[in-house]
Amino acid sequence: MLRAVSLLLPALIPSWRFFDAIGPSPRVEYALLPAADAAPRPWREFRPRPAHLSLAAMLGRLVWNPRWNETLFLVSCAERLMDQPTAHSEDEIFRRIDADVGGAASQPWLCFRLVFLSREGDAITRDVLFQSEPRRRADVA
Amino acid sequence: MSFETAVRLTEVLLSLALIQQSLEHLRGQPAERALFLARAALCLLVILGVASPWPLVGLAMLSLLILQRFHGPYNGGSDRMGLLALWCLTLSQLMPSQAWREVVFGYLGLQLVLSYLIAGGVKIVNPDWRSGRALRDVFQFSAYPVSEHLRRWADRPRAMLAMSWAVMLFELAFPLTLLSQPVLVVGLVVAATFHLANACLFGLNRFFWTWLAVYPAILWLQDRLF
Numbered sequence: 001m002l003r004a005v006s007l008l009l010p011a012l013i014p015s016w017r018f019f020d021a022i023g024p025s026p027r028v029e030y031a032l033l034p035a036a037d038a039a040p041r042p043w044r045e046f047r048p049r050p051a052h053l054s055l056a057a058m059l060g061r062l063v064w065n066p067r068w069n070e071t072l073f074l075v076s077c078a079e080r081l082m083d084q085p086t087a088h089s090e091d092e093i094f095r096r097i098d099a100d101v102g103g104a105a106s107q108p109w110l111c112f113r114l115v116f117l118s119r120e121g122d123a124i125t126r127d128v129l130f131q132s133e134p135r136r137r138a139d140v141a
Numbered sequence: 142m143s144f145e146t147a148v149r150l151t152e153v154l155l156s157l158a159l160i161q162q163s164l165e166h167l168r169g170q171p172a173e174r175a176l177f178l179a180r181a182a183l184c185l186l187v188i189l190g191v192a193s194p195w196p197l198v199g200l201a202m203l204s205l206l207i208l209q210r211f212h213g214p215y216n217g218g219s220d221r222m223g224l225l226a227l228w229c230l231t232l233s234q235l236m237p238s239q240a241w242r243e244v245v246f247g248y249l250g251l252q253l254v255l256s257y258l259i260a261g262g263v264k265i266v267n268p269d270w271r272s273g274r275a276l277r278d279v280f281q282f283s284a285y286p287v288s289e290h291l292r293r294w295a296d297r298p299r300a301m302l303a304m305s306w307a308v309m310l311f312e313l314a315f316p317l318t319l320l321s322q323p324v325l326v327v328g329l330v331v332a333a334t335f336h337l338a339n340a341c342l343f344g345l346n347r348f349f350w351t352w353l354a355v356y357p358a359i360l361w362l363q364d365r366l367f
Contacts, residue, residue, distance in 0.1 A: 004205035004206070005205070007209070007214075008204070008205065008228070011214065011222075011225050011228070012224070012225060012228060014218075014252060015259070016252075016255055016256045016259040016260050017259065018218055019260070019275070019279065020263035021267060021269070021275070022275050022278040025282055025283045025284050049286070049287060049289055050287075050288050051288060051289045051290060052288050053287050053291075055341070058340075058341040059341065061287075061340070061341075061346055062337075062340055062341075062346045062349060064165065065344055066165035066168050068287065069165060069216055069344075069346075069347065070169065072216055072344070073211070073216065076213070076216075076217060080212070080213075086212065088212050092211075095170065096170075099170070117282040118282070119281070119282065124281065124282050
């Protein structure tokens with residue numbers, strides 16, 4: 001309960017520093033593996049955004065936007081994994097990838113990595129800052 | 142707007158916003174569903190005005206369990222405003238006198254003003270925001286644009302510069318709208334349009350509904366103070 005109250009305090013005394021600086025931005029990539037010791041190839045981006053979204057779809061998301069909000073939650077988990085690593089953040093990412101990517105009996109193992117995009121001068125750079133150990137998918141949920 | 146009307150409007154609007162969020166969670170992980178079903182049911186009781194203030198107290202207690210479940214707010218700033226509104230409404234109802242009830246509810250209105258003022262302040266001291274570079278970065282590589290097509294906006298530096306200054310000046314000028322009720326109403330319409338744009342471009346739908354829910358608090362506070 002004390003922990004919950006400590007999590008509540010920043011809401012009761014907020015800082016409101018929205019977008020004060022644009023830092024490195026995480027992308028979650030995952031790979032399905034036939035065995036725990038197999039090389040994780042290919043890496044796939046988790047929930048890549050669509051090429052185009054109509055205005056009607058954007059307005060529809062005002063009232064129904066669960067996938068996008070879950071994706072933003074995973075961005076928070078990815079940032080937490082860098083700032084204050086916990087098993088909770090890693091578990092959440094594993095669980096939500098596993099629920100989303102569908103089954104493949106020949107590839108019962110799953111791992112993910114976090115790629116951070118940032119700007120150096122005028123160039124956008126990609127850095128892999130975290131890679132999980134593979135987990136058996138049957139154990140993830 | 143009377144104190145009672147403002148409190149009631151905030152309660153109803155916040156409950157509707159929380160029901161919208163709760164329904165989204167019902168398609169999520171099984172462990173989340175019970176928490177959010179309970180939250181939706183309590184929100185319904187708040188809207189119906191049944192057994193006040195206990196449904197609000199229940200929602201406040203439930204918010205602690207939800208914070209624990211996700212190790213923090215599920216969706217950052219929007220959830221923080223929702224929590225602030227919920228706890229201010231709950232504590233206001235539990236205060237022993239009208240004066241204290243007004244202080245607690247007024248704090249919510251004050252935080253709404255600060256949410257714009259501070260967000261504008263931290264941007265304008267950053268040279269990247271003043272040059273439009275920061276907003277280009279948001280569109281170019283941040284996780285927020287809802288489609289790849291929107292990333293092309295980063296290739297229009299003049300538009301990014303104009304949008305950056307429009308956002309910063311609006312946020313910084315927002316406290317001036319408190320000087321009169323008609324000006325405040327105009328300010329809130331502009332603010333709601335800003336949140337609508339953020340919802341469309343960046344998928345931040347929770348901000349739109351949560352900030353809207355708090356507008357009665359600032360309308361009441363303006364009337365009370367000026």
